[in-house]
Amino acid sequence: MTTILALAGTGIGVTYAAGGFGNTTLGSKLVGKQADGSYLTSNNQFVTPAGDTISEFGRPMDLAVSPDGKTAAAPNTASPGIVTIFDLVGRKVLQQYQPPSGTGNGKISNGGILYSPDGKHLWLAQTSDLLRFDVSAHGTVSAPVVVPLPGVSGRQAVPTDLAWAPNGTDLLVTLSGNNTLGVVDTTTNTVTRQIPVGNVPDKIAVVGGKVYVSNQGGRTAQPGDQTDDSYGTPIVTNGNQDSMASTGTVSEVDLSAGRQMRTFTVGLEPSALLASGSNLIVANSNDDTVSVIDTAKQQVGQTFSVNPAPGSKFGAQPNALTMLDPTHLAVSLARDNAVAVYDFSGAYGQPSFEGLIPTGWVPGSLYEDTQLHRLLVASEQGLGSVGPNGSVDEGGGPVTGHQVYNYEGTLQLVPTPSSRQIEADTQQVFKNNQWNGLLGRNQAGNGRTAPVAVPLHVGDPSKIQHVFLIVKENRTYDQVLGDDLRGNGDPAYAQFGKQVTPNIHALATRFPLIDNLYSDGTNSAEGHNWIDQAFTNSYLQQMYGNYTRSYGGDDALLNVKSGFIWDDALAHGKSVTDWGEYADGYKTASGQPVGGTWQQWYQDSQILEGKATGQLHVPIGTYQPTTDIPSLKKVLQPNFPDFQLNIPDQYRADLFQSDFATYVEKGNLPSLNMMWLMNDHTEGTSPGAITPSAHVADNDLALGRIVDTISHSPYWKNSAIFVMEDDSQNGIDHVDGHRNPTLVISPYAKRGAVVDTYYTQLNVVRTIEQILGLPPMNQEDMTANPMYDVFSNKPDFTPYTYLPNQIPLTTTNPQPNGLGGAAKVWAQWSAQQNYKSEDMVNMQQENRDIWYSSNGFTTPFPGDSKVLLPNQVPGADTAPTGDGDDG
Template identity: 70%
Template sequence: MPIRTMSRRAMVLTSTATALALGAGVTFAATGLGGTTLGSKRVGRQADGSYLTATNQFVTPVGDVIKEDSRPFGLALRPDGRTAAALDSGGTSPNLVTVFDLVHHKVLQQIGHGLISDGGILYSPDGKHLWAAQPGNLVRYNVAASGWLSHAVIVPLPGSGGRQAVPTGLAWAPDGSLLVTLSGNNTLAVVNAGNGRVLRQVRVGNAPNSVVVVGGKAYVSNQGGRPARAGDQTDLSYGTAIVTDNAAPSTGTVSEVDLRTGRQVRTFAVGLEPSALLAIGGDVVVANTDDDSVTTIDTLKQRVGRTFSADPAPGAPFGAQPNGLAMLDATHLAVSLGRDNAVAVYSYGGAYTQPTFEGLIPTGSFPTGIAQDRQLKRLVVASEQGLGSVGPDETVVQGLGTKPATGHFVYNYVGTVQSIAMPTARQMAAYTAQVFKNNQWNGLQQRNLSGDGSAAPVALPLRVGDPSTIKHVFFIVKENRTYDQELGDLGRGNGDPALAQFGRQVTPNVHALATRFPLIDNLYSDGTDSAEGHHWLDQAFVNNYLQQMYGNYTRSYQTLDPLSDVKTGWIWDDALAHGKSVVNWGEQMDSYVDASGNLTPPGSWASWYHDSRVMEGKAGGPLNHPLGSYTVKTDIPSLARITKPDFPNFDLGIPDQYRADLFQQDFAQYVQNGNLPDLNMMWLMSDHTEGTNPGGITPRAHVADNDLALGRIVDTISHSPYWKDSAIFVIEDDSQFGVDHVDGHRNIAMVISPYAKPGAIVDDYYSQLNFMRTIEQILGLPPMNQEDLAAEPMFDAFTDTPDFAPYTYLPNRIPLTETNPRPAAAGNGAAQAWAAWSAKQDYAREDMINMAQENRDIWYSTNGFSSPYPGDSSVLLPDQVPGGAATPTGDTDG
C-alpha cells in the first residue's frame, strides 16, 4: 500500500515536531540542580499506559500489540501474512519459537525447547515449513493452514575447529536450497531443504550474519569484517582473528557469493558490524549497526553507492544501533533502531540518492525484527525486551542459610510484536515527538552544554568541564544482588524485609554505609547479567551483537570477544583522553595466569584466605601463592597499561579479603608518594556466590566476605589524606540472581564521600547510566555515546557542605569459611543426582550455569531434597528441569 502520507507536508510536520522536541526541556538546564526529569517514577507501567524501562527510556509501542512472556528475537512472516514467528531469547518460557496471529493479535503457539542461535528464522516460500536456528542445528517444523507448528525435525550443522556451528541468517536460493550463514565457521552453507544435507560451505568474511539473494548471487554481511592480514592488530572471537582497534572491530564487509560456482567473487567495504540486509531490486541495503549508518550496494555496477546516518538523536555521537530493514512501499525504507526503541522511516530513491528522514515510529524496547506485511498492509515489529521485566513473579533461593523469596525477577521480560497501520502525516509527527520524549531527547543539547571552567568548584558540576571539589573517584563493581536482597530490611527507604536474603546479619557494612551516606533506593541495572552489566558500566552501552546472544552466548561471554565492544571506547579511555590518570584492580580482566600462561588452578578458598591473613599479619607465612605467581591478562591494550597485575579477576575460590589486602598495599604507596590516580576502578565479586557447590563456601559467607572487603576498603580510604577530595561509587554489575518487590533490575548503589548527602533518601529514578554520567561529570569527561549523553547526573546525592569524619568498618558476623555440606551419599536419589550435577558445574567463571537448575538445586538442598520447588508438582532431577539443557556454552568469560 503506497504511503500517501509521506508527502512534503508529512516531512514538514515531522520536522516541526522534531524542532519542538529539540527546544523543550530548557528549564532543567537553566535551573540546574533540580533532580531528574523522570522524578521518582518506578520502573514498569505508568499511569498514562507507557512503560518505564531500566535504561532511562519509556516505551509506548503503537498499533496492535501482542505480548509474550519471553523475548522475541528476529522475525519471520508467513507468505500469507496472517502469522509471524520469532525465536525466543531467554525469558520465563524456555521455548524455541513463538507464533503470532497477526489477524487476531494474539500468541498462537509456543513450541520447542533449548537455546536459540544468534539469529535465523524463515518460512518456506509456500508457507508449509518453518526453519529456526539453534546452536549446532536447524529445526524444521511443519506449518498447518492455521499457522500451527508441528513435527519438529532436527537438521545438524557442521562446526569448525572443535566449535559448534552458529547459524545466524537464512535465505532461499533460486534453486530451492536453503542458504545458512554459519557465524562460527565463517562460511555460507548451502543446505538441501529436502533431506537437510549440507551441500557445500563457501568461505566468506568473519562472523557472517545475514544473507540475501539478488540475481543468482548471495550477499552476506560479515559482522567481524574482513579476514586478518599480516601486521593487523587482532583479537579472537570464537577462535577467529578479528581486525581491531583497541579490541573493537575496525572493519565491516559484505561478501558476494556466486551460487553457481560456490565461490566468493568479491567483497564490499561497509560500516562496522553490518547486520541486516535487504534486497531492493538490484540494490542491497546494509544496516551498519555499530556505525549507526546504512549503506547501499549497487549489485549491477558492483560498487558501493551511498552511506547515510541512521542516528536521529540530536547531537548524539553514537548509539542508535540500526539492526533491521524493510521497504514500506516502493519509495520508503524502514530501519529499526535497537537502542532508540523506534523504527525510522526514510525516503528511498536508489543506491546513489541521499534519503530523507521522514519520522520515527515508537516500538517496544530493543526492536530486533521488522517486516512489511503486504497482505495485511501493516508493518510488523518484534521487540526483544518489549515492556521490560514485568512478567510473572519468580521464586529464588540463594542457598544454605538464606530463605526463598518471591518477587519481580530480572529475567521475566514481556516481549512485544506490533502490527502497525501506515501512519498519516499527523500521526508520524506525533510518533516522532513521542520517541523524542520516550528517550529523554527533549532539550538534550541544552542539557549538555560544556562549561568553560570558570564556575566556582562544587561537588557535582552542572556542566562538563567546570571544576569539582572531588578530585579522586573510586569506582567499585560488585556482583548480582538486588536492592531488596541486601537492603530490604534496612528500615528506611523503599525496601521489603521479607525479601532480605542477605540482610543486616550478613552485610553490616552495606547497611551502615547506606544509613550514614545517601540511600539510593530507585536505581536500576540496565542489563540482566554480567556480560551486559560490565559493558553498561564500562562503555555505557551494550551493542546489538551482545544483545542478540542473550540467553545463549554461544560465541562467548562478556570479555575476550571484540565483537561485543564498540568504537566509542571505555570509561578509562575517556578519562585518559582528557588528561586524567587511571588505575584498575581487576575490572574487565580476562584471566589470571601463571608464568607459563596456565590459568589459576582451582585452588582452595582456605589457601587464599590463609595468604590474606598472612598479609594482614594475622597468620604466619609463607604465602601459598607468592605475589607475582599469577598475573591478570586482557586483550584490551589501553586497559592492560593501567591494571595492577597481581589483583585477581573473577574467581570465587579467592576471597575478597585477598583483594582488599592487595588494594591496601597499593593504596599505601599512593599515599606515601602523593600520586593517587584520578579514576580508580575495582572489581569485588564474592557476592556472586557459588550456590550449594558441595564443600564450597556458602552463599551467605561469600556475601559476608564481599561486605567485609568493601567496609575495609572504605575504611582505608576515609582514614587517608585523600578522603577530603574523594568519592567512592559502589554498584552491582547487575542484579540477575535475586528478586525485588519493585523490579528485578533494582540495584544496590552507593555514593560514599564527604560530599555525599548524609542520611538522605534519594528516591529519584536512576540507572547505571546516571551512575556513570555522574562519574564523568565529576571528572570532566564528555559522555561516550547517546545513552550517557541523555542520562542526567545524580545531583540529589551530593552536598557542597562536606563531612570529613572517617568510616570504620564493621567486622563480619558470618564465618568466612562456612562451607556447604556434602549431600548424603546414599538414601536419597535426588540428593545424589543433584550432587553429581553440582560437581560438574563451572563455578569458577561468571554465570556459566543454568539458573533454572541452580535455583532448584539450592532450594532442594535447604529443604532436604523432599519439597518441590515453588510451581513444580514434584522434586525434579537435573535433566527433568524445563530448560535444563540451556546451559551457557561460552568458550570464555572474564
Template identity: 45%
Template sequence: MPKRSNFLILMFLLAFFLIFTKTPAHCSDTGHDPLRQVGRQQDGTIVLPTNRILKPAGRQVEFEGRPNGIALSPDSTTVALLNAAKNNIIVMDSRTGEIKQMFAPDGFKASSNGIVYSKDGKFLFASQSDGYLLIANVLSDNTLFLEQQLALPLSKIHYPGADYNPNPIGLAVSDDGKTLYIALSRNNSLAVFDISTRAVLKEIAVGNVPTGVVVGNGKVYVSNRGGRPARQGDFTVDSSGTPIVADPISGGAITGSVSVVDIKTNQQITSIPVGLHPSGLLVAGKRLFVANSNSDNVSVIDIESDKVIKTISIKPFENALFGSSPNALAIMDNRLVVSLGAGNCLAVYALGHRFGGVEFQGLIPTGWYPSGIAVDNEKRQLLVANTKGVGALGPATIWKSPAGSPPTQGKGHNSMAYMGSASMIEFPDYHTLQAHTRQTLENNSWIALSRRKDAKKTGTKKPDPVPLPEKTGDPSVFKHVFYIIKENRTYDQIFGDFKDKNKKPKGNGDPKLVQFGQDVTPNHHALARQFMLFDNLYDSGSISSEGHQWITQAFVVDYLAKDLTTYARTYPFNGGDALVYAPSGFLWENALNLGKSVRVYGEYANGLTANGLEMGPWVNPTVKPPAKVKAPWLGGGVTNAGSWAAFWQDTSILAGEETGELHVKLRSSSDIPSLDRLLCREFPPFNTGIPDQYRVQVWMKEFDRYVADNNLPNLSVMLICQDHTQGNLPGYPTPEAMVADNDLALGRIVEKISHSPYWKNSIIFIIEDDAQNGVDHVDGHRTLGFVISPYTRREVVNSNYYTQLDITRTIEHILGLPPMTQMDMAIDPRAMKAVFTDKPDFTPFKAKPARIPLDTMNKPLTAMKGLEKEWALAMAEQNFSKPDAADEDMLNRVIWYTVKGYDTPYPGDPRVLSPHELESEHGRKIDDD
C-alpha cells in the same frame, strides 16, 4: 549522505516542544516522574532500567522470551518469530495478533537470528544456536510440525565451550526456491543446502562471522560482522577462535564486509568493504541495503557493479553520539525503514527516484530493542520483533511453575523473567508519523537533552569547586573517583528488612525476600545508615554479560544484545571477544583522553595465570578434556591452581598474619590494549575460588604506596565478586560466608579510603553488575548501591529513580568527561544532585567485623542427604569458571534453600523443588544431556 533537510522535521519538533512545553514541578529534567519505578505504569507506559520509557506504536503482543528474528509466510497470514531464552518459535496470526502456537521441539535452541519460510510456504527453516538446522512442516492451520533437526558442517575452529559448533545464523532461500543459504558464523562460511534432498552441497569461505544472507541478481550476499579475514601485520583480537582485525587501543573490530557469492559457480567473487558490524541486509530493485550496527549507518550497494554508491547516516537527532544500532531493514511505499535496536524505534527515510536520494522523515516507537522487521503490504503494516520486549515486566511478572503444576503468581521478580514482544504497526501517514516521532523523542528523553544547556557546551568560566558542577568541565571538589563493582544481588536480598540506627524500618523493602541481612552484611547496612540508602536504583542489564558492558561502555552492542541467552560463540562478561567492544570506547579511555590517570583492579580483565599457566577450574589446559566433564568440583573445590583453602591461606600471608610464600603467583591481563596497561597484575579478576579478602590485601598494599608517593589515580575501578557465591558446592564456603567475605571487603576498602589523606576529595560509587541471582518485589533489575563521600547527605533514604547509567554519567561529569554514547548522553549529568550537600562531613567509616567465620564451609557430600545432596550433585556439574555459566534458575534456588532451609519454597514456586523437577531456562529438563 542524507541532505541537511533530513533533520528539519526532527529539529522543528524539538523546537516546538521546547517552546510550548514546560517540565512540571514534580518531574525531573527528563520530563518523567523522578520517583517512578521500573515496570508497567498506570497509564500503560513501561519504565525501563535504562533511563527510557516505552510507549510503542500499534498493537503489542507480549510473550515470554527474547525474539531475535521474524518471518512472514508467503500468503501473509502468519508470522513466525525465532524466540530465544524460551527456545521456541512463536506462530502468530498476522491479522489478529493471536498466538496460535509456541512451537518447542525437544532440544531446540534458537539462534541469534535465522528464520525463513520456503517459497511455497510448506516448510519453515530456523537456525539453532547449537549447530543444527530446524525444518518444520507448515500444517493447514499454519501451525508447525517437526520434520527434523539436521546437523550442519562442524566447525574446525577451536574455542573452549564452542568447539565443533558452526553456530548458524542468517538464512535465505534462492529465487527458484530450491536452495537454502546458511551463514555459519563459527565456520566463517556459507552453507549451500539443497532443499529437496535435505543435504549440504557445499561450504563456501566468506568473511569473519557471517551473519545476514540475502539473494539478488544471481548472487548471494553475506554480511560479515567480523569484517575481512586478517592479513599478515594486522593487529587482531579473538572472537570465538577467529582473529578479528581490531583497533590497537580499544580492541574492537575495525572492518566490516559483505561477501558476494556467484550462485552458478558457488564461489565468492568479491568482498565489499562496508561499515562496522554489518548485520541486516535487504535487496530492493538494483540496490542492496546493509545495516552497519556499529557504524550507525546503512551502506547502499549497486548490485550490478557491487560497489557502495551511498552511505546513509542513521542518527536519530543531530549531533547524536554513537549508539543507534541499526540492525534490520524493510521497504514500504518507497520508504526505507531501519530498525534502531538501541533507540527502541524505527527510522523512516524517503527514497528518491531509483533510490537515488534519501531524506529522513521520522521515527516510530517500538518495544524494547527492535531487531527484525517484516512487511505486510496487503494489510499495510509493519511487523516488528522486539528482542527485549517489555523487560522483566516489573510488578506484572508471573513466574513459571514446574511442569504439571498450576501457574502461580510470583512473590518476587527476577531480571531474567524475559518478556519479548511483537509490534503490529499500521504504516503511518505524514501526520501520524510526526506524532510517532514526538512520542519517540519523549520516550528516549531526547527532548530534555535538547533543552539542557549542558548538552550543547561545556563550562568556560571556572567557578568554585562543588560536588556536582553545573556544567561539564567546571571543577568538582572530587579529584579521585573509586568505582566498585559487585556481583548479582537485588535490593531485597540485602536490604529487604532494612532499619535505621533507631531500629525503625526504612526504605521500600520486602522482609520475606531477605537472604543476606544484617547478620551477614553488617558493613552494607552500616554504610547505608551512615551515608544514604538508595531504594530505587536499577542495574541496566539482566545478566553479567550485559552488566559489565553497561558499566564499562555505557552500551551493549547489537551482536551481544541478540546473542544474549544463546552464547554459542562466547560469554563475554569480562571481554574476551572483539565483537562486544563498542567503537565509542571504554570509561577508562574516556578518562585517559582527557588527561586523567586510571588504575583498574580486576574489572573486565579476561586473563588470569597462576605461575604462568592459564588458571581454570575445569581441567589442566595442557590436558585434552574428555567429551563431558563429570562433577569436577567434588574433589574439594580444587582448581589447577589450588583450592579455595590454599588462597585463603595466601590471604593470611598477604596480611602478614602468617609467614611463607604464596602457593602461586597470579597475573591478570586483558586482550584490550588500553585496559591491559592499566591493570594491577596481582589483583585477580572474577574467580570465586579466590576470597575477596585476598583482593583487598593486594589493593591495600598498592593504595598505601599511592598515599606515600602522593600520586593516587583520578579514577580507580575495582571488582569484588564473592557475593556471587558457589551455591552449596563442597570445598567452598557457604553462600552466607562468601557474601560476608564480600561485605567485609567492602567495609575495609571504605574504611581505608576514609581514613586516608585522600578522603577529603574522594568519592566512592558502588553497584552490582546485575541483580540476576535473586528476586525483588519491585523489579528483578532493582539492586543495591552506594555513593560514599564527605559530601554525601547523611542518614537519608533516596527514592529517586537511578540506574547504572546515572552513575556512569555522574562519574564522567565529576571528572569533566564527555558522554560516550547516546545512552549516557541523554542523561542529565546532574540527575544525582539530590545525593550531595555543599557542607562536608569528614567523619570516616569504621568497618564492622564479620559476624560469621568467613571460612565456614559447605558440607561434604558424605554429610548431606535428601534434597540437599541432590542439589549439591546437580550443582557439581555446573560450570562456575565464569559468571552465569551455571544455570541461574538452579543456582538461585540452591542459594535460597541453603540460606532459608530446604522447607521454604523459592518465591513463585508452589513447593521446594528437586533439581529434576525444575525446568531450566532453556526449556528442557536439566538431566536431558
C-alpha cells in the same frame, strides 16, 4: 563513490523542544507500567509501542512471516518454548512450542528463522543445528527434524540467518563460527557445501540471482594486520586501542562457482541486509549508518547517518531494514526504541528523513506484511521484565517476585502512518528518550565556576578529585537492603540482610540509601559493558540466550566506537588504574590458569594481614590479570585477580591496601580507580565450596575494609566511592528484577538521606564523568542526568570503620557422602557445575538447589508441587546464561 549524508535530527529535536513537547519527568517513578500506559525501562527510556501490540513471555530474537501473511514466528529465549507463533489476524500468541528434550542442542542461535515457500515448513537455527518443523493449516508447528551443522576446530557453527537460494530448494545459512555460507539440500536435509566469505558472516540477501552476505567482523586478516580474537577468528583492528573491529564488508557469492566473487567495504558491524530492486541496503550497527550498494554497477553508492539523537556522536544501532512501499525505507534503531522512516530513491538519490515510529524496548526485526498492510516490529525486550514472577533462594530464605529474566517481548502491527501521525510519533520518540533539551543539558562548562561536588556542566571544577568505582555481582536491592525499613524494601525478600552484610547496611545508613536505581542490563555479559562503555551493542544483544561466541570482555566485536570510560578519562588528562574490572583472565607467565583452593587463598590473606604465620601458598606475582584490550592493559593493576570465586575477596582487599598505601606514600592516586569485587556471586551449594552466605559475607567485609582504608587516608577529603552490582540477575525484587543496591560513599554524599529518584547504572557513569570533567561517550550516558540529589556541597569528613563479619567466612557446603535422597542428588548435580566463570549455571536449577539447601530438602520450591530432582526442573535442558569465559 561514497557520500555521507547528515540526518537533520538535531534541528528536529530543537523544534520539538521549543514547541513545548517536553520530556516525561522521571522523578521517583518506578520501572514498569505507568499511569499513562507507557512503560519505563531500566535504560532511562519509556516505551509506547505504536499500532496493535501482541506480547509474549520471552524475547523474540528474529522474525519470519508465513507466505500467506497470517502468522509470524520468532525464536524465543524463555522456557514456554524456543519458538513463538503469532496469529497476526487475531492479534494473539497462537503457540509457544518446546521440542522434546534432546531435539538438537536446544539452544537458539544468534538469529535465523524462515518459512518454506509453500508455508508447510518452518526452519529455525540452533547454535549447532537447524530444526525443520511441520506447519499445520492453523499455523502451529510440530514434529521437528534435526539437521546437524558442522563446526570448526571444536567450535560450533553458530548460524545467524537463513534464506532460500535462487533455485528455491536449497537453503542458505550463514555460519558465523565457520566464516562460511552454508548450503543445505532440503531434499536430503544435509549441508552440501560451505563457501568461505568474510569474518563473522551475519545476514543474507538475494539480488537478481546473486547472493550477498554481510560480514560483521569485516575482511579476512592478512599478514601484518593488527588483530584481536572473536570466537577463534582474528578480527582486523589496525591496532585500535580498544581492539574494536575496524572493517565491515559485504560478500558477493557465486553459488554455481562455489566461491566469493568480490567484497564491498561498508560501515562497521553490518547487521542487516535488504534487497530493493538492484539496490542492496546495509545497516551498519557500529557506525549508525546505512550504506546502499548498486549491484548492477558493483559499487557502494552512498552511506548516510541514521542517528536522530540531537548532538549524539553514536548510539542508535540500526539493526533491521524493510521497505514500507517502493519509495519508503524503514530502519530499526535498537537503542532508540524506534523505527526511522526515509523517502528513499536508490543508491544515489539523497534520502529524506520523514520521522520516527515508537516501538517496544530494543526492536530487532522488521517486516512489511503486504497482505495485512502492516509493518511488523519485533522488540526483544518489549515492555520490560513485567512477565510472571519467579522464585529464588540464594541462601537467605525463599522469596518470590520480579526477576530480570521475566521479559515480555512484543510484536507490533503498525499501519502506514500519515504525515500528521508520523510527526506526532516522532515527538513521542523524542519524549520517550528524554531528547528534548538534550543539547542544552550537555553544554560544556567554562571551567571558571566555584567548585561544587557535582558540577552543572562538564568541564567546571568539582570538589571531588578521585573517584572509585567498585563493581560487584548479580544482587537485587531487596536481596540485600530489603530489610532497611527506611526505603522501599520488603524484609521478606532480604536473603542477604544485615546479619550477612553489616557493612553494606552501615554504609547505606551513614551515607544515602538509594532505593530506586536499576541495572541497565540483564546479566554479566551486558552489565560490565553498560558500566564500562555506557553501552551494549547489537552484536552482544543478538547473542542473548546462548553466548556461544563469547560472554563479554574477550571479543573484538563487543567493543564499540565510543570506547570505554578509562579511554574517556585518559583522553582528557585523567589518570586511571583498574583492579581487575573487565579483565578476562588470571594466569602465570606461561599461561597456566589459576589454581588453589579457597582455604589456601584464605590462609594467604590471613598471612598478608598478620593474622597467621607461614609462607604464601603461591608468591604474589605468580598470577597476573590478562586482557585483550590494549588501553585496559596499560591501566590494569598487576597481581589482582579477575573472576575467581576460589579466591576470597579478603585477598583482593589485602592487595588493594598494599597498592593504596604506595599511592598515599607517593601522593599520586589516580583520578579514576576501578575494581571488580565479585564474591557476592556465590557458588551455590557446590559440595565443599563456601556457602552462599559466607561468600556474600566475605564480599561485604572486603568492601568495608576498602572503604575504611580510603576514608582514613589523606585522599578521603576529595574522594567519592560508587559501589554497584554489574547486574541483578540472580535475585528477585518486589519492584523490578533490575533494581540494584548501589552505594555512594563520600564526604560529599548526603548523610542519612533516602533518595528515591529514578536512576540507572548510566546515571552513575554520567555522575563520574561530570565529576571528573569527562564528556559523555555516546547517546546513552549523554541522555542520563548526573545524580545531583545524592550529593551535598557541605562535606562531613568523618571516616568509616569497618564492621566484622557475623557469618564465618570458611563455612562450607556438605559433601554428597552421608547425604541421602534429594540432598545427595542435588549435591552431585552442583559438583558438576562450572563456577569458575560467570553465569555458567542453569539458573532454574541453581535457584532450586539453594532453596532446598536452606529448607532441609523437604519444602517444595514456590510454584512447584513437590521437591524436584535436577532433571525434573522446568527448563532443565535450557543452556546456562553464559557459554564462555567470564567477562
